[in-house]
Amino acid sequence: MTPFVVLIALAGATVSLLGFVNSSWILGLLVVVLIIDIGVLVFAKTRLVCYRCGSVYGNLPIARYHRGWDQSIAERISNEDDPKDASNRLERQNSESRS
Numbered sequence: 001m002t003p004f005v006v007l008i009a010l011a012g013a014t015v016s017l018l019g020f021v022n023s024s025w026i027l028g029l030l031v032v033v034l035i036i037d038i039g040v041l042v043f044a045k046t047r048l049v050c051y052r053c054g055s056v057y058g059n060l061p062i063a064r065y066h067r068g069w070d071q072s073i074a075e076r077i078s079n080e081d082d083p084k085d086a087s088n089r090l091e092r093q094n095s096e097s098r099s
Contacts, residue, residue: 005033005036008033012029016030051073051077052077
């Protein structure tokens with residue numbers, strides 16, 4: 001939901017910069033978006049997500065040494081070969097070369 005709220009907030013900022021905030025319904029819409037954004041920030045639960053397997057853990061205390069989600073780390077780990085996959089690929093290559 002966060003990308004949606006960011007997109008709406010960006011549209012609202014653009015509308016306000018262009019001077020269309022003189023309309024009361026536009027101002028009301030911006031206030032509604034602000035309330036939704038604050039609600040998401042206040043009521044969203046903190047979760048711990050494993051980069052490697054994607055397991056999601058919630059409703060538990062999270063140690064302070066766990067840093068926030070980093071998309072670059074997630075992409076790097078998802079691109080790494082799983083040791084099981086690597087051994088299976090090696091076996092397939094060996095069997096193909098024997099044929």
